[in-house]
Amino acid sequence: MRTLIALFLAGILAACGRGPQEPTFIEPKISPQTRVLSLETRESLEGLVINNLNECLEYTNQSRPRCQATLTFKAGSTQLGELEVGQILASEPGPNAPYGFLFKVKQITAGSEQVVVEAEEAGLAEAITEGEASFQKNLGASDLVQAEGLSPGVRFANGQTRYQAQPGVQPMNVLDFAFNEIIYDEDGNLSTTLDQVRAEGKVFFDLQNGFSASVTWKKALGIPVYPNGVYFKAAFGIKHNTSVKIFSTLGKTIKKEYELAKYTFKPITVMVGPVPVVFVPNLYITISAEGTVSANLVLGASEELNAQACFEYKGGFRNCSSLSKKFEAGIAQANSTLKVTGSMNGKVDVLLYGLVGPYAKLGAYLELSATVPGNPVWKLDAGVKGSIGIHADLWLFRLDTDLEIFNEKLGTIAQAQPGPPSVVFGGGSLVNFEGGPFINRPYYICATAFDPQDGPLPVQISSSSDGSLGTAPTSSKCVSYTFSTLGPRTLTARATNSLNLSTTATTTLTVQDIPPLAQIIQPLPSLNPTLPQAKAIPAGRYLFLQAVWEDKSLSVPDCTRGEWRSRNRDTNADMGDEVPSLGCATRMRLSNQPGWRRITFKYTNPQGVAVEKFVLVNVGDPDPRGTNEPPLAKITRPLPTFSKDKAVNPTVGSTNLVLEGTVFDADNTTLNYAWYLAEVVGGYPGPKKAVPGGSGSVNVPGDLNVTLPGVTIPSLAALFPSVSTCPGYKQQFVAYLEVSDGVASSARPRPVIMAQRFELPVCIN
Numbered sequence: 001m002r003t004l005i006a007l008f009l010a011g012i013l014a015a016c017g018r019g020p021q022e023p024t025f026i027e028p029k030i031s032p033q034t035r036v037l038s039l040e041t042r043e044s045l046e047g048l049v050i051n052n053l054n055e056c057l058e059y060t061n062q063s064r065p066r067c068q069a070t071l072t073f074k075a076g077s078t079q080l081g082e083l084e085v086g087q088i089l090a091s092e093p094g095p096n097a098p099y100g101f102l103f104k105v106k107q108i109t110a111g112s113e114q115v116v117v118e119a120e121e122a123g124l125a126e127a128i129t130e131g132e133a134s135f136q137k138n139l140g141a142s143d144l145v146q147a148e149g150l151s152p153g154v155r156f157a158n159g160q161t162r163y164q165a166q167p168g169v170q171p172m173n174v175l176d177f178a179f180n181e182i183i184y185d186e187d188g189n190l191s192t193t194l195d196q197v198r199a200e201g202k203v204f205f206d207l208q209n210g211f212s213a214s215v216t217w218k219k220a221l222g223i224p225v226y227p228n229g230v231y232f233k234a235a236f237g238i239k240h241n242t243s244v245k246i247f248s249t250l251g252k253t254i255k256k257e258y259e260l261a262k263y264t265f266k267p268i269t270v271m272v273g274p275v276p277v278v279f280v281p282n283l284y285i286t287i288s289a290e291g292t293v294s295a296n297l298v299l300g301a302s303e304e305l306n307a308q309a310c311f312e313y314k315g316g317f318r319n320c321s322s323l324s325k326k327f328e329a330g331i332a333q334a335n336s337t338l339k340v341t342g343s344m345n346g347k348v349d350v351l352l353y354g355l356v357g358p359y360a361k362l363g364a365y366l367e368l369s370a371t372v373p374g375n376p377v378w379k380l381d382a383g384v385k386g387s388i389g390i391h392a393d394l395w396l397f398r399l400d401t402d403l404e405i406f407n408e409k410l411g412t413i414a415q416a417q418p419g420p421p422s423v424v425f426g427g428g429s430l431v432n433f434e435g436g437p438f439i440n441r442p443y444y445i446c447a448t449a450f451d452p453q454d455g456p457l458p459v460q461i462s463s464s465s466d467g468s469l470g471t472a473p474t475s476s477k478c479v480s481y482t483f484s485t486l487g488p489r490t491l492t493a494r495a496t497n498s499l500n501l502s503t504t505a506t507t508t509l510t511v512q513d514i515p516p517l518a519q520i521i522q523p524l525p526s527l528n529p530t531l532p533q534a535k536a537i538p539a540g541r542y543l544f545l546q547a548v549w550e551d552k553s554l555s556v557p558d559c560t561r562g563e564w565r566s567r568n569r570d571t572n573a574d575m576g577d578e579v580p581s582l583g584c585a586t587r588m589r590l591s592n593q594p595g596w597r598r599i600t601f602k603y604t605n606p607q608g609v610a611v612e613k614f615v616l617v618n619v620g621d622p623d624p625r626g627t628n629e630p631p632l633a634k635i636t637r638p639l640p641t642f643s644k645d646k647a648v649n650p651t652v653g654s655t656n657l658v659l660e661g662t663v664f665d666a667d668n669t670t671l672n673y674a675w676y677l678a679e680v681v682g683g684y685p686g687p688k689k690a691v692p693g694g695s696g697s698v699n700v701p702g703d704l705n706v707t708l709p710g711v712t713i714p715s716l717a718a719l720f721p722s723v724s725t726c727p728g729y730k731q732q733f734v735a736y737l738e739v740s741d742g743v744a745s746s747a748r749p750r751p752v753i754m755a756q757r758f759e760l761p762v763c764i765n
Contacts, residue, residue: 449495536620
């Protein structure tokens with residue numbers, strides 16, 4: 001469960017004063033080139049275009065160019081008819097110049113209908129050679145011209161995304177807003193959320209002492225001097241309380257400042273003699289995240305910040321700011337090693353004629369450092385940062401500075417308390433391929449423990465029925481145990497860290513007894529037991545007995561648990577066949593009684609659960625006396641295996657394939673044998689290929705089965721070039737064992753042929 005913890009940021013930027021007490025008031029001296037636009041001329045202004053707007057409005061850029069403007073007037077003003085290149089135009093705010101302007105004329109194009117003036121930004125000292133301008137303004141919601149949400153998740157107090165002051169519209173009564181924003185998105189796709197950093201919260205603020213600035217300039221013999229020379233001082237006053245939640249599901253390193261809202265206030269016009277000096281206040285609220293953020297990251301704290309953001313110029317720049325602060329501990333949470341900083345800032349500027357001027361940025365930040373594992377797992381440090389600056393040709397010479405007024409790390413305000421480890425069942429590297437658990441079969445029980453201080457821990461596992469099952473190490477996270485009794489039991493996993501703090505987890509496990517599986521390979525069933533003409537085996541013949549079975553309750557196969565029987569198919573009467581009862585038997589002999597047989601193999605596991613399989617064999621009249629019986633043959637490797645409760649073709653490797661078989665001949669003769677392989681294509685075996693070294697002869701002494709020499713095929717690819725490393729499907733083959741005693745018989749043709757299909761894995765290592 002993700003916990004979202006409020007991050008409260010409060011900042012107060014109080015005014016530093018209204019300006020110097022000295023020098024005393026300086027009578028303004030207006031340049032003879034200065035022209036203050038009359039009401040008639042201001043009203044004739046039809047358009048004002050800043051031609052290099054994007055470049056010249058970068059007022060924090062020390063090398064920004066001056067703004068170049070085109071002013072279009074309606075012809076007819078007397079003042080326009082007297083205008084000359086090189087003159088300074090000064091205007092207070094008007095219909096088409098909401099922030100006023102101060103421009104130097106570069107070119108005049110007069111027509112019958114319009115007068116077009118090309119001009120560039122001018123400095124104050126070009127219009128007013130000596131003078132002073134000072135203001136202090138407390139701003140409120142009634143002074144607001146425009147409030148603009150800079151991202152789609154911002155909503156102002158009245159629910160609007162944008163506010164524009166206009167006649168007949170009730171002004172905003174508070175300057176609050178709420179936000180819910182994605183401040184970083186790795187792939188730019190808003191529908192994928194695992195790569196995002198998001199912030200939500202509310203901002204409440206007012207403007208205390210507003211904005212203030214003082215500027216004084218004077219020349220002596222044409223050279224600016226102090227105290228009757230250049231003096232400048234600016235201060236910004238803002239107070240805001242912020243409730244913010246920053247959280248993330250991203251595992252990335254980011255650096256992002258996100259502007260949430262912008263407030264533009266009514267211009268402040270200060271008259272220096274006849275010349276209007278216009279200041280335009282703006283306020284921006286930003287939120288930022290910097291560092292490595294990870295899933296379920298949460299920051300939290302509460303703080304109060306009182307600061308004065310102030311600087312002055314008096315032959316050089318001086319920081320006149322002050323700072324007091326108070327932080328209270330909060331909490332934080334992290335699940336990986338990281339370092340991240342989150343902050344809420346107020347950015348303010350007062351731009352001369354809306355173009356250039358002093359600016360400041362002030363805010364509080366929280367820095368979360370987490371090391372997992374570690375002690376403490378995380379710690380939360382707090383701090384404050386503030387800067388103020390100006391880059392402007394406001395007077396006779398340029399003012400350039402970027403002052404960091406304070407950058408103070410307040411220390412750790414909260415840190416993680418030692419906690420116990422977490423324990424869950426699962427997560428191990430060993431797999432129970434057979435499923436289970438089954439009685440008397442090894443079974444892997446896995447559990448994982450992680451401690452925020454110590455890292456991975458071994459886990460002790462116990463059972464309500466069996467006691468201790470062992471300790472799962474941090475490497476495999478598994479312990480192997482063989483259950484000897486059936487039924488459910490409760491398992492408990494316990495982990496203890498170096499601080500002796502423990503955690504347990506439980507789960508229920510039921511030990512099962514899966515019925516065994518069996519399949520008869522020989523004798524083969526008659527072709528169609530429902531037809532009287534099904535080909536019969538002569539009575540009195542020998543038959544091979546061969547079965548495969550699976551018993552998951554035993555680690556070693558036990559053939560003594562098998563049992564063979566032969567009965568009459570219809571009456572279940574004993575036909576007198578010689579059938580060894582033990583499943584270890586490999587051969588039986590039919591009696592001389594003809595008739596259908598039901599030959600059954602039964603296997604019983606140690607718990608008494610049994611499985612039975614049978615084949616129906618048509619037994620006919622005995623052969624005439626002296627008839628040579630055909631040999632018997634069976635393939636003992638490869639053999640069918642079991643999958644999903646049924647016998648299937650075995651899967652073998654393509655290299656070092658071993659073929660094994662057994663033969664018998666009732667006439668005690670020499671038998672010839674040969675191994676062949678064929679590839680299955682389209683479901684049918686293709687041409688047979690002789691296995692190198694896979695043929696020979698053996699003598700059958702007395703009443704014994706003979707095991708043929710094993711044959712190893714180094715590589716199937718040598719016989720079948722089609723064998724692929726990873727064809728995407730299981731290639732199938734058929735192994736054939738052909739055995740002959742050299743006797744020709746139309747009734748029982750030679751050689752006797754046995755076959756066994758097998759397949760290769762989908763991909764061969």
